[in-house]
Amino acid sequence: MASKKDYLKDVIEHIDVKKHNVVALVDAMENMAFSARDLNRAARIYDMMLKDSGCGIILTLAGSLFSAGLKKVVFDLVNNNMVDAIVSTGAIMVDQDFFEALGFKHYKGTPYNNNDNELRDLAIDRIYDTYIDEDELRVCDETTEKIWNSLEPRPYSSRELIYEMGKYLDENGGPKVNDSVIYAAFKKNVPIFVPAFSDCSAGFGFVVHQTKNPDKHASIDSAKDFLELTKIKQVSKETGIFMVGGGVPKNFTQDIVVAADILDGEASMHKYAIQITVADVRDGALSSSTLKEASSWGKVETTYEQMVYSEASIAMPLIAGYAYHKGNWKNRKAKEFTKFYTVDKVTA
Numbered sequence: 001m002a003s004k005k006d007y008l009k010d011v012i013e014h015i016d017v018k019k020h021n022v023v024a025l026v027d028a029m030e031n032m033a034f035s036a037r038d039l040n041r042a043a044r045i046y047d048m049m050l051k052d053s054g055c056g057i058i059l060t061l062a063g064s065l066f067s068a069g070l071k072k073v074v075f076d077l078v079n080n081n082m083v084d085a086i087v088s089t090g091a092i093m094v095d096q097d098f099f100e101a102l103g104f105k106h107y108k109g110t111p112y113n114n115n116d117n118e119l120r121d122l123a124i125d126r127i128y129d130t131y132i133d134e135d136e137l138r139v140c141d142e143t144t145e146k147i148w149n150s151l152e153p154r155p156y157s158s159r160e161l162i163y164e165m166g167k168y169l170d171e172n173g174g175p176k177v178n179d180s181v182i183y184a185a186f187k188k189n190v191p192i193f194v195p196a197f198s199d200c201s202a203g204f205g206f207v208v209h210q211t212k213n214p215d216k217h218a219s220i221d222s223a224k225d226f227l228e229l230t231k232i233k234q235v236s237k238e239t240g241i242f243m244v245g246g247g248v249p250k251n252f253t254q255d256i257v258v259a260a261d262i263l264d265g266e267a268s269m270h271k272y273a274i275q276i277t278v279a280d281v282r283d284g285a286l287s288s289s290t291l292k293e294a295s296s297w298g299k300v301e302t303t304y305e306q307m308v309y310s311e312a313s314i315a316m317p318l319i320a321g322y323a324y325h326k327g328n329w330k331n332r333k334a335k336e337f338t339k340f341y342t343v344d345k346v347t348a
Contacts, residue, residue, distance in 0.1 A: 003123045007131055010108040014072035014179060017321035023258060026075060026322040035310050041317075042274040042306040043322040048346040049240035049272045050082060050328045056236035056335055060253050061088040062245030062287070066096035067106045068313045075318050076180040082323065083242070084335040085232055086185065086192045087249040090200030093157075094144065095137065097182050099167055099201070101175035104136040137201060144205030146217045151347045155221035157228050159195040161202065163342065189191075189336035193229050195222065195252045215259050226252070230259040232337055233267060240272030241300075242319075244312050246279055248285025254299040259296070269298060276315045 026043050029036040049055050059077065066074075076085045096106070109131040119126055123134040147162075147168050156164075166186025169175045175183045186190050197220050198206060210217045233239055233256040243250050260267035279288030291305035308315050323329065 001118060001121070004124060004138040007109070007119070007122065007124050008107045008133060012067065012069050012106040012108060012130060012235075012309055014066075014069050014075075015317050016076075016348055017317050017324055018076060020317070020321055021325045023325045026318055033264070035308065036275065038306060038308050039315055039318060042276075042308045043319045044237055045250040045272055045274050045304050045306055046240075046242055047323045048304060049242070050323055050332055051325075052238060052240070053332070054237035055271065056083070056084045056232055056239045056337070058085045058087060058232070058239065058241050058253050059083040060241060060243040060245075060249035061086065061092050062128070062247040062249050063089075063312060064091065065097070065244060065312055065316075066092050066100070067127050067130050069317055070201070070313060071097060071100070071181060072179045073317055075180050075184050076324065077320060078181060078184045078188055078332055080324070080329050081188075081332045081334045082320075082329045083190065085190060085229070085337055086181075087229065087253045088192060088194055088313060089247065089249060090197050090202055090270075092192045093162060093182060093194055094165075094200040095132075095140065097180060098143075098304075099137065099140045100177050101180040101183060102136075102140060103176035104133065104140070105133040137338045141202040141204040141208075142274040144202045145208045146205075146292075148205055148209040151215075151218045153213070153216040153218055153318065155219045155224065157221055157227065158193045159225040159228050159341065161197065161218075161220070162194060163338070164312065188334060189338035191232075191338045191341070193225055193252070195225055195248045197323055219317050226255075226259060228341060229253070230256045230263065231340060233257060233260040235337075235340065236335075238268065238271040240304075241270050241274075243273070243275040243277075244316055246275070246277055246285075246289075250275070251286050254294055254297070258297070259300045263315075269295070269301045271301055271304060273300045274319070275306075275310065275318070276308045276310055276312050278311055 029040040122289045125132045273291045281288040294300040
């Protein structure tokens with residue numbers, strides 16, 4: 001049988017959009033057709049969000065994006081004030097970003113000719129054509145348990161818990177990589193929400209934490225999550241959403257318009273919206289529902305919305321890279337939404 005080292009050799013590298021000026025390429029797509037023209041319009045709408053000083057920008061993430069090499073793209077969006085809040089799946093933020101911040105890596109694999117039984121015996125997990133060391137994931141599980149054990153026993157929003165993970169990195173020598181999204185968001189006061197927080201290493205940490213502390217323990221308050229994200233809509237004159245994938249992060253972020261409307265009596269729909277997805281609209285699923293459909297729910301305006309039917313590892317660097325090299329983010333002030341919740345805790 002092969003050894004673990006035979007599989008875990010070539011590291012996934014995160015693409016750096018700063019090194020690739022794609023403006024001319026994406027501009028040329030305007031005169032093409034099909035998904036190329038759609039992508040061009042989405043890139044221009046994202047650039048419009050950045051030029052709109054009153055617009056709060058929310059990035060939503062679903063799928064195995066960081067394991068695929070997109071982590072640095074999001075890191076650069078956070079670091080350059082190109083996004084004001086993030087709503088994500090737990091796997092992306094914990095099993096992929098925090099995991100790498102602890103010093104671990106994702107490795108190039110293959111979807112073909114695998115002996116997945118052998119991978120299981122070697123404690124190697126496969127994400128299509130990417131490998132991850134299960135033994136290292138267990139360390140990530142144990143680290144989240146350690147963090148939960150250190151907290152005051154009470155309910156927390158996922159935003160608070162992700163903040164504590166950034167704080168843990170800060171107090172333990174910083175991340176072991178220079179592109180941790182959780183750490184950058186902690187330093188830049190960009191809140192990160194993970195609505196289905198137990199569905200990742202953090203959940204395993206909670207299982208152990210609450211088993212060991214059945215009477216007094218930290219827990220997750222999903223309603224507080226919803227309220228805290230809704231507050232961003234309440235304090236923002238306009239909002240724009242950049243959605244990569246769909247699922248819970250997509251719906252959670254669209255729903256804050258309705259929640260703000262219920263609380264305030266009047267709330268504007270998301271002014272700008274773009275979504276990258278490969279989901280098929282015909283099955284009626286949430287991930288594939290169009291932004292025009294969201295307008296029927298009073299969530300998204302239809303003036304500046306665009307669906308891009310493309311795989312994220314191709315489309316996201318082009319859209320983000322286009323906006324980065326256009327440079328309109330340079331005039332944008334950080335909104336630092338985290339300060340609405342933790343003024344006394346934030347590192348300036």
